[in-house]
Amino acid sequence: MQRSSTIAAGAVLLALTTACGPLPVYYKQGAAVSRLQSDELTCATQALKDAPVANEVRQRPPVYYPGRQVCHGSGCYYRPGYWADGGIYTVDVNKPLRQRLEKSCMAAKGYQQIALKRCTRQDAAALPGPRLAPLTEASCAQRNRDGSTVIRTGG
Known part of the structure; x- marks a missing residue:
């Protein structure tokens, strides 16, 4: 029970970290936003065709927790050790290749991938x-619900 709580807390921390950190975006000064979005979609689609999703089911090794002696008042007893399942998870083995293909395609179109701070609510209103x-120093990026990204210059 305690182990699943620890895993859940780690997942929440990871989600918060990725939601608060810099946002990777493609940028080419002066490019039309509509062209950027079109190029991103084209490159992502081509990368998906060249390196399709290839999920593999994997299992972490089981973990052994040894027994221990427990003493209360006048008596002691031993708790037996036990094995805990390592857990099953899925990995898309083509994801790193797909990301490289997309980045290469965007570079061929003149874009570079940069990391911008995430926009605050006030920035997002512009x-x-x-x-x-x-x-500029005030530039930021925000990810929309549809997966698209918007870059704001803040000036």
């Missing part, structure tokens, strides 16, 4: 322009 403006 409407982006039709073209990617020069980056």
Whole structure:
């Protein structure tokens, strides 16, 4: 029971860390936002065709917890050791290749991948322009619910 709580807490921490850290985005100064979105979709689709999802089911090794002596008042007894299942998980073995293919495709179209801070609520209220403006210290990015990314220059 305690182990599953630890795993759940770790998953929440990982989700918060990835949701709060810098956001990787593709950028080419002066490019039309609609062109960027189209190029991203084209490259992602081609990468998916070239390196399709290839999920493999894997299992972590079981873990042995040894027994221990427990003493209360005048008597002692031994708790037996036990094995805990290592857990089963799925890995897409083509994901790293697919990411490299997409990055290469975008580089061939003149984009570079950069990491921008995530926009605050006030930053997100500003409407982006039709073209990617020069980056400033105030530049930030936000991921939309549909998976698209918006870069805001903050100026």
